[in-house]
Amino acid sequence: MQYHIPNVDEIDFACEFVKAFLYSELTLLNEKILKLSNQERSRSLSFVYNIALGYFHMIPRIESEQLADLVLSVVPYNSKYQFQTSTYMRESKFNENLRMRLVNDIGKLLDLLVKNHLDDVASMKKALEILSLSSIYYGVSKKDNAVRYRYFNSNKKIFKNQMCDERRALRFLAIETMALQIEIRRTAQSELFSVLNHYAFSSNMIADRIVEVLKTANETDHDQVKGCLYILLGNDSFFLPTKISWSKMEKLWPSIASVNHSEKRSITNLIQRISHKIEKLFVTKEINQNANEESTRAAITLWCAIESKELETEKPLGEILQHNGQSSVTIINDAYHPGDRMDNAWLTIDGYIPPTTQSEWEQTCFLDKSFHGYYTWPKMIKYSINKRERYSQNNMPEQAAILYNRFIDKNFVKRMTQFMILDHDNVDGQTEFDTIRFAAFK
Known part of the structure; x- marks a missing residue:
């Protein structure tokens, strides 16, 4: 593995690239935000987001009067110095801090989207990600690397699926699913919490x-x-x-x-x-109570001790009237006792004759909750109907028809059998016979 540190020419080219493309996209978003379609707006924001991912590790922190001396009694959280290589020590070619520029422009953009385009969920999510990058991102994070690695491996396994007839780009790999409105709130809260926890x-x-x-x-x-x-x-x-x-x-x-x-x-x-x-x-703080002698004497005069005879009488009476939150009347009037009784004798398997035909099997009632009837019976007992739904080729729902058409195809059954029994994920690239899969499939 080799690491490459960008030289002066490469850094200059990156700055020229940002000047040429980023400012034009921000101008487009500021002037024609309401005239763009959802797809065009999402494309432009994705372009800005990916540019920010690349150049934010060269842009310094935001220097603003609103962030300086936020709490005077605490040492400032950020340092005035940032570790950089010799190439990045050069003076920036930008006339402004691009982090602050994105915070201002994307913040105004979000306000317009909330007022006029609540249905553009993808653009709002991408704008929230850009705001988070502007605040706390200074390079490639460990989370991004892990997500890309998992995404690559999942796609690799999908394209190796033996059940697919043709090798084609799957739809969900080419088209992003539209996120729900609740995901926007969750994303916004997550980004807000990360910023508040960071600073x-x-x-x-x-x-x-x-x-x-x-x-x-x-x-x-x-x-x-x-x-x-x-x-x-x-x-x-x-x-x-x-x-x-x-x-x-x-x-x-x-x-x-x-x-x-x-x-x-x-x-x-x-x-x-x-x-x-x-x-x-919440960690409870120590509270020191300073009470004078007059208050202490007043509290002693107000306190009235219970005599020993009253304690002997009231304590057994309270235990009788309240035992684990149940009154004694309920215990005395309980007519049911645990164990075998006449009303639950039919639950046992003594004398049980299993059904021999399909109609007898469907008429049999099975109670899956064996604890019913041990102490008492509930007012209503619900059980599942033991009846198999039968379909014909002409009278079949759409979901069952999909399975039916696949399993009458001999080639599909053959491929499924090979896929279940043969192990194609071997490190050496060889196909092996997996006995555990064969036993489970059998």
Whole structure:
């Protein structure tokens, strides 16, 4: 394996390529975004995304007043210096930071897409990926390399499939499936959490906005309130309610408890999940209580001890009336006892005669839940109908017709048998007979 470090001419050519193609694509998106079709818009964004993948490792971090000194009491997270090779130490030929340019242009583009083209799911997903690259990407990541490796191996196995009649490009390899709207929200949340987790104390920038939306829940759309709660819920690597400072926490936690949309089931479930996660992840701080002697004497006078006779009487009475959450009346009036009884004797296999014909087999009722009747019987018992559906060649649903037409084809059955029994994945490229597959197929 050999590694190549780009020389000066190659770096200059890359800069000229970016100037020639990237700015033209951004101009096209800014001026004719609403006139482009979904396919043209997705193509242009994919072009920008792939250019950004290549040149972002040469572009420095974003230098902005909004990011500088975000928290004055903490040492800055980023360093002023970045490790680079001697080739990259040269002064950049761009008049502006292209990371900041993409953040501004793609951010405006997303606003227009949300207002005018909610159906263009692929373009919104690609725009979110470009925003994430502009914030935290500085080269080829390990995740991208692993995804490409798995994608290559899966395609390699698909094209080696012996069940395919012809070697052709499969449709799902050439056409990208349109993602659902929920995947856009999930992608946006994942990218947002990665940025907030990457930059310390950056979550303080959105905490006030979330508090404002939760406090004005009556005037705010239900989806906005739900989106804020999903951001608060976070994922495995980021949880906002425990990441912020005490001053932000003092405003955020009461606003979560007082959400006015709490009568909706989805909002209630989200609030419960957030509260459970707070109990699990929040480290309780030490609270020192300073009580004076006067308060202590007042508490002692208010306390009334129970006499020993009352303890002896009330403790057995409480155990009798409440035993594992069940009243004593229920236990006394229970007329059922576990074990064999007259009403469940038919569940045993004594005297069982198996059916001999197909009609007798279909008329037999099988109860797959053997625990019914051991203690008591439920009010309603559901069981599956033991009847086989029979199809004729003229009266057959479309799904069954596909299987029927394939399995009456002798060539297909032959190829399937060879595929199941013979192992074509040998390292040496030789075909071997797999006895385990043969036994399973048999």
